[in-house]
Amino acid sequence: MPILVPDINLRIIAPALIVTVTAIVVLLGELVTPAERKRWLGYLSIAGLVVAAFAAFSLWGANASGFSGMVVADNFGLFLTLTIALSAALSILLSIPFIHAHEIDQGEYYVLLLASVAGMIVMATATDLIVIFLGLELLSLPLYILAAFQREDTRSLEAGIKYFLLGAFSSAFFLYGIALVFGATGTTNLAKIAASLAQSAGSPMLSIGVGLLMVGFAFKVALVPFHWWTPDVYDGAPTTVTAFMSVAVKAAAFGAFFRTFQFALPALALDWRAVAAVLAVLTMTLGNVAALLQSNVKRMLAYSSIAHAGYILIALVAMSANGLSSALFYLLAYTVTNLGAFGAVIALSDGARERLEIKDFAGAAREHPLVALALTICLLSLAGFPPFAGFVGKFLIFGAAVETGWAWLAVIGVLNSLVSVYFYLRPVVQMYMSEPAEGWSGIRVAPLVALALLIAVISVIALGVFPAPAIALAAGGLIR
Amino acid sequence: MPIDYLPILVMVVVVVAFAAIALTLSSLTGPRHPTAAKLEPYESGMPPFGSARRRISIKYYLTAVLFILFDIEIIFFYPWAVLFRQLKLFGLVEMGVFVLILLIGYVYVWRKGGFNWD
Numbered sequence: 001m002p003i004l005v006p007d008i009n010l011r012i013i014a015p016a017l018i019v020t021v022t023a024i025v026v027l028l029g030e031l032v033t034p035a036e037r038k039r040w041l042g043y044l045s046i047a048g049l050v051v052a053a054f055a056a057f058s059l060w061g062a063n064a065s066g067f068s069g070m071v072v073a074d075n076f077g078l079f080l081t082l083t084i085a086l087s088a089a090l091s092i093l094l095s096i097p098f099i100h101a102h103e104i105d106q107g108e109y110y111v112l113l114l115a116s117v118a119g120m121i122v123m124a125t126a127t128d129l130i131v132i133f134l135g136l137e138l139l140s141l142p143l144y145i146l147a148a149f150q151r152e153d154t155r156s157l158e159a160g161i162k163y164f165l166l167g168a169f170s171s172a173f174f175l176y177g178i179a180l181v182f183g184a185t186g187t188t189n190l191a192k193i194a195a196s197l198a199q200s201a202g203s204p205m206l207s208i209g210v211g212l213l214m215v216g217f218a219f220k221v222a223l224v225p226f227h228w229w230t231p232d233v234y235d236g237a238p239t240t241v242t243a244f245m246s247v248a249v250k251a252a253a254f255g256a257f258f259r260t261f262q263f264a265l266p267a268l269a270l271d272w273r274a275v276a277a278v279l280a281v282l283t284m285t286l287g288n289v290a291a292l293l294q295s296n297v298k299r300m301l302a303y304s305s306i307a308h309a310g311y312i313l314i315a316l317v318a319m320s321a322n323g324l325s326s327a328l329f330y331l332l333a334y335t336v337t338n339l340g341a342f343g344a345v346i347a348l349s350d351g352a353r354e355r356l357e358i359k360d361f362a363g364a365a366r367e368h369p370l371v372a373l374a375l376t377i378c379l380l381s382l383a384g385f386p387p388f389a390g391f392v393g394k395f396l397i398f399g400a401a402v403e404t405g406w407a408w409l410a411v412i413g414v415l416n417s418l419v420s421v422y423f424y425l426r427p428v429v430q431m432y433m434s435e436p437a438e439g440w441s442g443i444r445v446a447p448l449v450a451l452a453l454l455i456a457v458i459s460v461i462a463l464g465v466f467p468a469p470a471i472a473l474a475a476g477g478l479i480r
Numbered sequence: 481m482p483i484d485y486l487p488i489l490v491m492v493v494v495v496v497a498f499a500a501i502a503l504t505l506s507s508l509t510g511p512r513h514p515t516a517a518k519l520e521p522y523e524s525g526m527p528p529f530g531s532a533r534r535r536i537s538i539k540y541y542l543t544a545v546l547f548i549l550f551d552i553e554i555i556f557f558y559p560w561a562v563l564f565r566q567l568k569l570f571g572l573v574e575m576g577v578f579v580l581i582l583l584i585g586y587v588y589v590w591r592k593g594g595f596n597w598d
Binding site for chain 1: 567570581584587588591592
């Protein structure tokens with residue numbers, strides 16, 4: 001029997017390859033770099049991400065597929081690749097001073113982060129359930145370790161263990177879903193699943209498989225009721241890792257989520273859109289209501305990230321071209337906004353001592369007016385105020401929902417945004433209207449953190465004021 | 481179709497019935513001479529001593545993980561070796577890349593002192 005060698009098309013996986021090679025080089029660099037020069041490994045990682053982003057940009061519009069239709073370089077995947085690379089680069093900028101202050105500056109930190117990025121890119125560009133699973137595992141395993149990277153801190157270890165156990169559990173669900181879908185359709189290729197569904201309406205086995213796939217994705221993007229790990233993991237993990245996890249994992253997992261459901265399963269007899277709509281309502285409502293009750297900024301942002309996953313799910317329910325592009329835009333907007341918010345929280349920390357309680361922010365505006373302004377802008381953007389990126393993102397998503405007859409879902413989304421204003425403004429009120437807390441004097445904001453914050457805030461404002469170019473890019477991101 | 485799986489069901493029934501019959505018959509008809517030696521958990525093994533919940537050095541853990549890591553890779557060599565002629569130069573290059581990445585991991589573990597016992 002002749003062996004079927006798949007069509008090797010290294011060009012279309014160039015971004016993931018470049019990130020992988022960078023990770024390997026950083027791993028070797030870790031062996032020869034003395035302790036006081038570890039930050040150069042961070043710069044090297046950023047350089048690799050920039051090259052990967054250029055590779056992704058050069059593929060724009062190529063719409064090529066390879067490896068027997070398992071991986072594709074379409075604009076949808078490339079947009080997500082760019083978003084993921086941006087979030088990783090900003091996270092590393094925040095991480096270099098952060099892990100130094102916490103005495104965990106080891107090259108392995110960057111290696112794991114880059115490995116996770118490679119997995120995310122694979123997941124966002126995969127068109128086969130097995131490759132999606134491969135990307136899912138590759139992105140998850142390094143994150144389990146990164147969550148527990150502060151080895152001396154029991155809460156960080158707890159976060160790592162919790163994330164690992166629940167993540168492994170969700171992977172099992174996902175894999176079982178793949179098995180059942182394969183049993184029902186005879187293929188794991190998304191295009192072939194779509195073709196097989198066009199001929200027959202599907203079977204109970206397929207419906208159960210699709211349900212399990214949805215559970216697997218829901219775990220990764222933290223949809224209610226599969227969100228229980230999120231607050232504890234986001235709270236315990238090192239703040240920079242939380243920042244990275246909260247944005248990049250969502251971009252990658254939602255990418256595969258949209259590709260699988262909107263592209264492969266539109267003709268499924270079972271109405272998964274109704275299920276997704278219910279999940280979206282639950283996720284938005286519970287995320288926002290729980291965030292109201294938090295006194296810790298990291299936990300508040302964790303619940304807020306749950307709520308934002310709910311908003312993005314509305315775009316999936318809409319299941320239209322506009323829904324798809326609005327989700328891409330929202331993911332980009334959420335990435336820069338949330339990284340900005342976490343960056344400001346990191347900027348306000350005092351060396352290894354972090355200020356994570358909302359009441360600790362009292363009077364920050366007097367001591368650090370620029371950081372306070374940046375945090376205010378990012379929180380307003382998360383709440384969906386114009387003229388910031390979050391507003392445009394919400395506007396596009398709710399617009400897509402109304403267009404396709406899901407107006408009631410959009411109304412619930414708007415109501416939820418109103419609720420969220422209260423808790424997003426609490427740190428702002430503390431910063432501007434309270435007497436300064438003690439210990440503000442002598443805090444220097446690290447230049448790299450300031451740079452990351454500047455990039456994030458400029459992006460938040462630019463995406464809010466001139467959203468047209470980014471919307472145009474996202475609109476070109478039709479799934480191939 | 482579920483009917484296609486009928487032979488498997490038949491086999492399961494036969495296996496369970498065979499085991500049940502064999503065990504029941506031997507316990508009903510076999511001779512019984514219990515001695516102290518026969519009642520030990522392992523008839524020809526070492527007599528058990530101490531508690532099974534002893535503390536074991538964490539170093540074994542690292543050794544075991546590294547063993548699994550490099551042992552599993554061997555599995556990929558078998559199909560490659562079988563199909564080596566058909567894969568031609570492509571297979572050789574791919575395996576070279578694979579081995580190179582493994583080697584980097586090996587160098588990393590080595591330089592980090594992963595093989596040191598003390």
